[in-house]
Amino acid sequence: MSSRFTIRRSVTALALGAAAAASLVLAAPAAGAAGPQAKTMRLLDQCDIETFNATFGDGFCVKDGSVTVDRFTADLQRGGSGAWWINNRKETIDAGDSLHVVNQGGILHTFTEVKTFGSGVVPPFNVAVDNAPTAVKPDGSAVGFGDIGSSGVGPGSPGLDVVPAKGVHQYQCIFHPWMRTVVTVR
The missing domain is CATH 2.60.40.420 (Cupredoxins -  blue copper proteins)
Structure with a gap:
């Protein structure tokens, strides 16, 4: 048997297998459609790295936002x-x-x-x-x-x-x- 025939047969088998698998996937209900979501x-929060870390310690705030400790403290008087x-x-x-x-x-x-x-x-x-x-x-x-x-x-x-x-x-x-x-x- 030639290697060309073996390769063609393998490719054909893979294509048929993929087509069969695709038909099973298409026939199955959509994942999560009726199940738990x-x-x-x-x-x-919007903590300002510089002022929060200076007040509470290095690494306290790790994502730079626009609210300084002073503004945060003032905001507490207005409900947070x-x-x-x-x-x-x-x-x-x-x-x-x-x-x-x-x-x-x-x-x-x-x-x-x-x-x-x-x-x-x-x-x-x-x-x-x-x-x-x-x-x-x-x-x-x-x-x-x-x-x-x-x-x-x-x-x-x-x-x-x-x-x-x-x-x-x-x-x-x-x-x-x-x-x-x-x-x-x-």
């Missing part, structure tokens, strides 16, 4: 900095869907589930929420620094995946308590 929630936020104040998803939380800012944030919104763990920042009582988690305990391990999302990290049960869920950053969102799972 992932909704991306973005945590954002509008440059610190979660992209969706309200979101509705279906049961089984997930939330993929990413930090597109320059400093650490959390996406902590709370039963009641309230103050966070940095007392000077709580003036932004009128020094409300400390936020309470669904289990009835107050938010604390221990929540960073389960709900902290660092800048540039792979993110945090959350699959909430049916019902209404509230999330806030325990550092920046005006960063809040309500997620309804239907």
Whole structure:
């Protein structure tokens, strides 16, 4: 048998195999069309590297934004900095869907589930929420620094995946308590 015949036969077999595989793919339902979906929630801030790192230490802010520490502090008196936020104040998803939380800012944030919104763990920042009582988690305990391990999302990290049960869920950053969102799972 000539090598030309063997090559032609192999190419023909590969083409037939590819055509069969393509017909299976085309006949299959679209991936994820009826299955669970992932909704991306973005945590954002605009920390100015120079002033934030000079105030809080090298590496505190890793992505240069336009808000200086002085402006951030002044903004606390007006309900928190509008440059610190979660992209969706309200979101509705279906049961089984997930939330993929990413930090597109320059400093650490959390996406902590709370039963009641309230103050966070940095007392000077709580003036932004009128020094409300400390936020309470669904289990009835107050938010604390221990929540960073389960709900902290660092800048540039792979993110945090959350699959909430049916019902209404509230999330806030325990550092920046005006960063809040309500997620309804239907």
